[in-house]
Amino acid sequence: MSNDNPYSQPQQPQQPYHQPPEKSGGMSTMAIVGIVLAVAFVVMLVCGGVLVALLLPAVQSAREAARRMSCSNNMKQIGLALHNYHATYNTLPPAYTVDANGRPMHSWRSIILPFMEQQALYEQIDFSKPWDAPENQAVSLTVVPSYSCPSTTVDPTMTTYVAVVHPQGIFSGSTAVAFRQVTDGLANTVMVIEADSGNAVNWMSPDDSDLQAFLAAGTARDQGGHAGGANVLMADGAVQFMTDATDQNLRKALVTKDGAEQVGSGF
DSSP states (O other): OOOOOTTOOOOOOOOOOOOOOOOOSSOOHHHHHHHHHHHHHHHHHHHHHHHHHHHHHHHHHHHHHHHHHHHHHHHHHHHHHHHHHHHHHSSOOOSEEEOTTOOEEEEHHHHTGGGGTOHHHHHTOOTTSOTTSGGGHHHHTSOOGGGSOTTOOSOTTEEOEEEBBOTTSSBOSSSOOOGGGOTTOGGGSEEEEEOOGGGOEETTSSOOBOHHHHHHTTTTOOSSSBTTEEEEEETTSOEEEEETTOOHHHHHHHHOSSOOOOOOSOO
16 A cells, blocks of 8 residues: 655655775874974984083183183282382382281282272281281281282182292392392293192282292193193283293293393293
């Protein structure tokens, strides 16, 4: 019997069946992108490390050059102070002052403070008492920036700027020397040197270097200081860099003020 109902709904056509694609056994696109990014990140880190390794020595060298220049400027200021002292008193200061028994009391570094723009500090020192007396303790613990080399690792109240005390030198103990006595020439005679950090002294202490220490300077350079040598202040006020390999005979000639030795230019 046929269905003649006009309101009967027609049958919907069947949709064709599509089987979902089978999953591939390979990696997805996101996984590949992740691997590529990870590899790129690792390469970037390696390249960055190589770049730092290449640049670090140059940066350290530039910093040391700046510290060495600052040290040189400190010594130039000391040289200017010594020259101004000489212009005022017609002699350089003695290496140290002494008491009635000849015991060293105070350093030339303390004596030239007024010429180092440190008049107020100078006036705090009791020169009638030893430098390390209780009355002078507070001053000895005061930092004088121009007496501190930026390349050293010692306490800032210590200094590596020392004179070479020698009977024939510009600093000959408690006896003051005038420039007219430097017959070898001011440019050929050392006034102040940089000691190794292990030989640093309090800036007020009447302790300096001697010839033997100057001859040995740099042969076993310890912590701090400049690589390969040290600055030296000449009697004419110039600062030169003396390498550790400087000949000992030349060093001896530079210490004496009237030895008539032959000294070439530069070290």
